[in-house]
Amino acid sequence: MPEITMREAISQALWEEMERDERVFVMGEEVGLWGGTYAVTRGFYDHFGGERVRDTPIAEGVIVGAANGAAMAGLRPVAELMTINFAFLAMDQIVNGSAKMRAMFGGQFTVPIVIRAVGGGGRQLGATHSQTPDAVFAHFPGLKVVAPATPYDAKGLLKAAIRTEDPVMFIEHATMYQTKGEVPEGDYVEPIGVSKVQREGTDVTIITYSKGLQLSQQAADQLAAEGIEAQIIDLRSLRPLDLGPAIESLKRTNRAVIVEEGWRSFGVGAEVASRLYEEAFDYFDAPAKRVAQVEVPLPYNRELEQMALPQVADIVEAVKEVL
Amino acid sequence: MAEADVALKALDEKEMLRLYHEMVLVRRLEEESARLYQQGKIGGFLHLYIGQEAVASGLLSVRRPEDRVITAYRDHGVAIASGIEAKYVIAEFLGKATGTTKGMGGSMHLADPDRNFWGGHAIVGAHLPLAAGMAMADKYRGESGVTICMFGDGATNIGYFHESLNLSMVWDLPVLWVCENNQYGMGTSVERASAVEEMRQKAEGYKMPNSRVNGMNVLEVRDAAEEALEFVRENSTPYFLEVVTYRYRGHSMGDPERYRESEEVDQWREDDPIGIFRAYLTDTGIFSSDELTKEEELVNQEIEEAVEFAESSPNPPPEALFENIYAEQ
Numbered sequence: 001m002p003e004i005t006m007r008e009a010i011s012q013a014l015w016e017e018m019e020r021d022e023r024v025f026v027m028g029e030e031v032g033l034w035g036g037t038y039a040v041t042r043g044f045y046d047h048f049g050g051e052r053v054r055d056t057p058i059a060e061g062v063i064v065g066a067a068n069g070a071a072m073a074g075l076r077p078v079a080e081l082m083t084i085n086f087a088f089l090a091m092d093q094i095v096n097g098s099a100k101m102r103a104m105f106g107g108q109f110t111v112p113i114v115i116r117a118v119g120g121g122g123r124q125l126g127a128t129h130s131q132t133p134d135a136v137f138a139h140f141p142g143l144k145v146v147a148p149a150t151p152y153d154a155k156g157l158l159k160a161a162i163r164t165e166d167p168v169m170f171i172e173h174a175t176m177y178q179t180k181g182e183v184p185e186g187d188y189v190e191p192i193g194v195s196k197v198q199r200e201g202t203d204v205t206i207i208t209y210s211k212g213l214q215l216s217q218q219a220a221d222q223l224a225a226e227g228i229e230a231q232i233i234d235l236r237s238l239r240p241l242d243l244g245p246a247i248e249s250l251k252r253t254n255r256a257v258i259v260e261e262g263w264r265s266f267g268v269g270a271e272v273a274s275r276l277y278e279e280a281f282d283y284f285d286a287p288a289k290r291v292a293q294v295e296v297p298l299p300y301n302r303e304l305e306q307m308a309l310p311q312v313a314d315i316v317e318a319v320k321e322v323l
Numbered sequence: 324m325a326e327a328d329v330a331l332k333a334l335d336e337k338e339m340l341r342l343y344h345e346m347v348l349v350r351r352l353e354e355e356s357a358r359l360y361q362q363g364k365i366g367g368f369l370h371l372y373i374g375q376e377a378v379a380s381g382l383l384s385v386r387r388p389e390d391r392v393i394t395a396y397r398d399h400g401v402a403i404a405s406g407i408e409a410k411y412v413i414a415e416f417l418g419k420a421t422g423t424t425k426g427m428g429g430s431m432h433l434a435d436p437d438r439n440f441w442g443g444h445a446i447v448g449a450h451l452p453l454a455a456g457m458a459m460a461d462k463y464r465g466e467s468g469v470t471i472c473m474f475g476d477g478a479t480n481i482g483y484f485h486e487s488l489n490l491s492m493v494w495d496l497p498v499l500w501v502c503e504n505n506q507y508g509m510g511t512s513v514e515r516a517s518a519v520e521e522m523r524q525k526a527e528g529y530k531m532p533n534s535r536v537n538g539m540n541v542l543e544v545r546d547a548a549e550e551a552l553e554f555v556r557e558n559s560t561p562y563f564l565e566v567v568t569y570r571y572r573g574h575s576m577g578d579p580e581r582y583r584e585s586e587e588v589d590q591w592r593e594d595d596p597i598g599i600f601r602a603y604l605t606d607t608g609i610f611s612s613d614e615l616t617k618e619e620e621l622v623n624q625e626i627e628e629a630v631e632f633a634e635s636s637p638n639p640p641p642e643a644l645f646e647n648i649y650a651e652q
Contacts, residue, residue, distance in 0.1 A: 025463070051463060057493065062486035065452020066459060072441065073391075073460035096446050097453070105434045105442060106424035107647035141648055165650030240652075 001182040009151035009183050010116075010172065011040050013158035014078065016187060018048055021076060024162055027054040028063055028080030028116075037082050038118060038177055060089035064115060068097045068167075071113040076162060084119035084171060085131050098167035099142030113168070114161045120173040120211055120261060121309050127297035130305070132262040134210070135271070137169045138238035144192055145238040147171040149213035151181035153236055156190030164192060173211045173261075193240035197249070201229035204319050205249040207272055208259035209235040212291075212310070216259050219315035230319060238268060246272070247280045254285040255322040259315055264292035289318040336609060340618060342384055342541055343604065346376040346597050347622045349400040352409050353572075355626050356399070356416055356430075360576045364634075365416045367429050372400035374571040377596035378503050379404040381544025382471065382566070385552060389468035391439050391461075393454050395475055396431035397503075397570075398443035405440035407433065410629035419636035426639045427647070439468075447508075448474065448483035451500075455487045458496040462559060469555045473501045477508025479522045488529045491561040498561045499551050500526070503538065505570045510582035526563035538568030539596045542603070568596075 004012070018024045025048075026041060032055040035042035045053045056063050060081060067079035081087050087094060094115065101109045121130035138145045144166050148154040154172070161168035198213060199220055206216045213234050220230040231253060233246045250256055256276060258269035269290035276288060294308040353371045360369050372379070375397070383392060383404040394401045402412055407423060415422025416430050423433045434442040441457065444450035454472035461468045478484055479502060491498045502522045506513055519525060523533040532554060536547035544566060551564045573580050604610045 054494075057486070057489060059486040059490070061483050062452040062455060062490050065449065065483065065487070066456035066490060069453035069456020069458075070460040070463075071456070072453065073457040075460045075463060077456075092446055092449055093452065096449060102650065103647045104424065104428045104432055106422075106427045108424065108434055108436050109441075110650050112650075144649075 001184050003180050004151055004183050005177060006151045006154055006172070006179045006181075007038065007040055007177040009155040009181075010158055011042070012183070013155040013162075014041065015044070017159055017162045018052060023074065024076040024078065025052040025054065026078045026080060027056055027067060029056055029058055029082050031055060031080050036080070038174070060086045061093060064090035064093035065097065067113050067115070068093055068101070068111055071111045071167070072101065072109050076112055078114045078116060078162060081115060081117040083129055083174070084117035084133060085129050087115070087117050094137070094143070094169070095140050099140045103142060110165045111167045112165050114158070114170050115168070116170045116172065118172050118174050120175055121293070121298045121305065122175050124300055124302055124305060126300050130298040132260070132293065134171055134238055135262055135267045138241070138268070142167070143239060144168045145171065146192055146236065147210040147238060148236060149176075149198075149210050149234050151179065151183045153190055153196070153234070155183055156188050157192060157236065159187070159189045160192050163189065168192070171210065176211060176214070179214065190236075192237050193242055195233055195235045195242040195245050197231065197245055198234045199230065199232040201231035201253070203229045203253055204231070204255045204257060204322060205246060205253045206230050206232045206257050206259060206315070206319070207235065207246045208232065209238070209268070211261050212259040215310060215312050216315055218312045219319065222312065222316055223319055228319065228323065241271070241275070243272065243275055243279070246276065250276065250280055250283050254283055256284070256288040257291060257315065257318045257322060258288060259291045259310060261310060262293055263295050264290055265295060267292055286322045289322050291315050291318050338384070339604060339609060342380055343600060343615060344618050344622060345380050345404060346541065346600065347619055348409060348625065349376045349380070349403050350597060351622050351626045352403065352412065352629075353399060355630060356413065357572070357576065359416065359630070365430070366418065368396070369416070369430050369576040370397040370574065371570070371572040371576070372397055374596070375503060375505060375538065375568045376400055377541035377544050377600070378538045378566050378568050379473075381541040382473070382501060382548045384545050385549045386471060387468070388439060389466065390552070391441055391457050391468060391470040392473070393441040393450050393457070393470065394443060394473040395447065395450065395478065396443060396445045397475065398431065398433050401473060402433040402435070402440060402443070405435065406438040407435050407440065408629070409625060410632040413629045414633040414636050417633045417636070418638065419633055420639040420643070421632070421636040425643065427643070448478040448481035450474070451478065451483045451487035454498055455490050455494075455496055458491070458498045459494060462497060467556065469497045469499055469552055471499045471501060473503055475508060476502060476504040476506070476513050476522055477516065479525050480508070480516055484525070488526060488531060488561070488563070492529050492531055495560050497555050497559045499555050500561060500563045502563070502565045503568055504565055505568050507570070507574065507582070509574045510578070512582070521565060523563055523565040531561055531563045533563035533565065535565040535567065538566035539599060541596060541600050
């Protein structure tokens with residue numbers, strides 16, 4: 001299997017879906033002539049043309065809104081938000097529009113939109129451009145929220161997101177575009193709402209997603225050197241949230257650490273821990289630990305920013321605390 | 324008179340009577356709904372269209388089936404003028420399973436895509452981007468429909484309005500933007516909320532062709548709409564039509580109306596769109612007063628049957644709570 005980057009995997013998925021289905025088109029800031037601010041759509045404009053690779057004004061409300069309208073009218077828009085931080089400018093269209101059209105109109109409308117949004121900290125972009133607010137979007141029934149951690153999943157899940165009739169918030173991590181992994185050539189689809197065991201282990205269950213997987217893998221390598229085997233569950237999507245494999249794992253390890261890059265309060269870890277307690281309380285030998293971002297707006301200074309973001313050492317420490 | 328002219332006149336008469344019927348139907352539907360609301364049978368908000376009947380009826384009388392219609396939450400008259408039967412509208416007001424959205428959306432979210440009516444949208448300005456996207460989709464597929472997007476004067480002050488008008492020009496989208504200027508955004512008058520007096524001036528900022536028409540005369544609205552639609556169809560670019568109208572009732576049921584004098588309302592009532600049209604039809608001898616009274620009685624009967632249908636309809640079953648959240652679970 002060829003090894004490609006996350007960027008290439010996402011780009012491949014988009015390209016193949018646009019080749020497969022005329023209804024699929026991309027729109028957003030700098031997706032066309034520029035080739036995408038993260039170069040995901042490089043070459044698309046020349047190949048597919050300006051009708052299907054549509055540069056927009058810098059106006060997130062109408063980017064998501066027009067994509068909602070086009071989706072309701074039968075197209076398959078992939079609307080790119082340059083960063084997830086700008087999704088707040090389109091929040092009304094996402095939560096009052098995409099998420100609600102179907103239910104609110106008694107099933108008469110469907111909104112098969114994909115909103116691609118780049119999130120995550122660690123690039124010294126300051127407080128407004130470095131957020132990981134994934135949990136915010138997962139709060140709303142009607143939306144699907146997908147956040148892949150590997151090139152393989154990114155390709156297969158983006159294809160699923162484009163093909164589903166439901167609106168999908170597809171969250172990519174800004175620091176992971178160069179991450180490499182094995183990706184088969186050609187068509188395959190990964191199911192949305194199914195988590196995945198990314199590493200086998202028997203001593204502790206680490207539940208994570210997106211950038212957290214990378215950190216957790218590194219932490220697991222360090223722990224393995226000390227004879228501690230961590231099983232890692234990658235959620236892959238936050239809504240629907242599949243905790244089946246996590247509970248199966250917990251039944252054997254009896255210990256859990258939840259790793260996310262967003263803030264701890266009202267976050268992914270809070271939701272996962274609550275559900276585990278509700279559904280599998282008897283299997284815990286120790287309270288679950290959460291590893292998350294320190295509760296501050298991210299600073300610009302490199303050292304301070306890294307202090308605020310979850311680190312591999314934090315995960316190692318948390319695992320040792322629950323053992 | 325040539326044979327063709329006779330046929331045309333006959334068609335016109337039929338169409339005029341249909342228009343009159345429709346406007347009276349909207350008026351009676353609203354009056355009846357206000358009554359049901361006061362009886363506590365209708366929940367939530369209820370934004371009446373009384374006074375604005377000529378806008379929806381005139382405008383939509385010249386749309387083609389392939390033209391989409393989308394509007395804000397003051398959508399009752401637009402739903403009727405889109406061809407939805409009154410009984411389904413009232414059933415929705417009562418939250419019944421037979422309503423336009425099966426009791427899920429309520430009065431602000433009437434819709435029927437089979438009649439190319441894309442809702443009723445309750446967030447001010449939020450449906451303008453939707454209209455842009457729908458027009459884009461039609462053009463993308465090489466279809467000839469125009470998207471008719473209606474909104475109030477209040478919506479022209481929100482960001483969505485400007486983002487959408489701009490995009491429709493930059494992307495050459497076949498949208499007819501129709502501003503129903505009823506003089507008030509809730510209780511705040513146009514003069515107190517908008518930097519310019521005429522809403523069409525805002526379209527000028529985007530180099531969008533525009534015009535302004537008296538919204539109290541259904542035939543004037545119809546003519547202006549015909550011209551505007553032809554422009555959009557021909558050029559596949561947007562047009563902005565401002566329709567000057569007035570709502571006689573409060574913003575929503577329960578509006579104390581402390582913000583305007585009752586003399587102002589009375590002044591506008593002299594220009595009642597139904598009164599104007601009725602006078603026109605009888606003065607020109609197209610119909611006699613008796614003929615129109617007969618038509619009004621038909622409307623009364625229609626409303627009576629609609630209320631009966633709605634009241635006797637079932638509520639949605641409990642399992643409806645979980646339906647249609649997702650298309651694919």
